[in-house]
Ligand SMILES: [Zn+2]
């Protein structure tokens with residue numbers, strides 16, 4: 001196979017025209033840098049579950065550095081595999097990403113173990129990853145490869161999430177890789193950074209890149225969640241919120257605590273199970289990364305909203321029965337897409353009762369169990385704790401609340417590209433369903449008269 005040669009090129013190894021297994025290889029005259037190395041949680045066969053590091057242009061033996069944008073597994077879940085196969089170089093990310101990434105990778109192994117599937121690496125490889133990780137501060141320029149300098153900036157997506165700015169050569173080319181980002185305010189984080197010393201190519205995620213992907217204003221979204229919770233509790237039901245351990249969980253905690261304290265949401269115990277408590281502890285350890293209000297509250301007012309009296313951490317699965325049989329309550333549990341974790345057991349127990357409601361607050365990847373339940377498929381096969389297949393007939397209410405996302409919606413993506421300073425020459429779309437990547441690229445090309453591409457997996461684009 002012949003690849004387009006040039007001084008700077010980028011190859012899509014995963015996460016292009018799809019959401020999941022993000023991985024981009026940047027090749028320069030002297031360096032090879034991998035941006036993200038994720039898994040696809042919606043897929044099980046290895047050709048579609050993992051990045052295409054099995055074939056050229058990727059070559060593990062010449063890789064200089066890996067940059068991880070944030071700790072979600074679709075961006076770092078495959079990283080330890082590189083160490084298993086002999087990678088010995090550095091991994092760069094923010095300090096909170098380093099902590100959270102380890103938690104999530106170990107959880108991934110734990111979930112695989114409980115489901116009886118064989119993960120592509122083990123704990124020893126996660127440890128190796130930790131030993132090779134170099135945490136960077138936002139805004140600090142670092143030489144990461146012979147002719148590549150990296151600067152991380154706040155991406156507003158989850159704690160520690162970063163936009164990566166790569167400066168190649170001495171002024172040869174500048175790449176901005178957004179990773180997942182939020183160009184808007186949330187309770188948890190400040191909006192993504194949009195100003196750089198230079199930028200020629202920007203690579204943007206497109207999760208919510210379709211014209212109809214416009215989220216309602218935050219206030220409305222919070223009120224909608226409050227209404228659904230109040231209605232369910234008033235009707236004698238329980239609310240189940242599947243949440244990814246990192247990001248949406250903490251955002252929803254802030255909303256619930258704030259609304260209950262102000263008397264707008266019916267007071268009820270909130271049970272939290274899964275890795276959420278560990279992940280929340282990492283948030284508390286890095287208040288300087290949080291939005292101003294939460295940061296001030298923790299640092300100067302001695303009030304930590306994550307440790308609110310409304311919240312009870314469920315330490316052991318044996319407590320579930322009592323919770324499910326008890327008074328009205330709210331349950332937040334992992335995983336966010338019903339792919340495993342304690343939420344499955346709660347779903348099994350709560351699904352048959354029509355008074356209960358399951359509320360989706362995060363993106364459900366095509367192919368996941370969460371997506372199927374969200375679409376209203378009433379029968380869900382689940383492997384029970386005893387390893388038997390069980391069909392859950394769901395009668396509970398299903399609600400999806402759009403707008404809590406840590407991703408930019410269509411308007412925010414377009415605004416981001418428009419306001420990027422300086423104006424880029426080229427935009428590439430990734431991390432979105434096929435039609436969204438193409439649609440967004442076409443729109444940006446016409447609207448801003450810039451080169452716009454939606455690369456496919458194993459395509460190499462010459463940047464310079
Ligand atoms: Zn993410």
Ligand SMILES: [Zn+2]
Nearest residue numbers: 072074075180
């Ligand atoms: Zn992602």
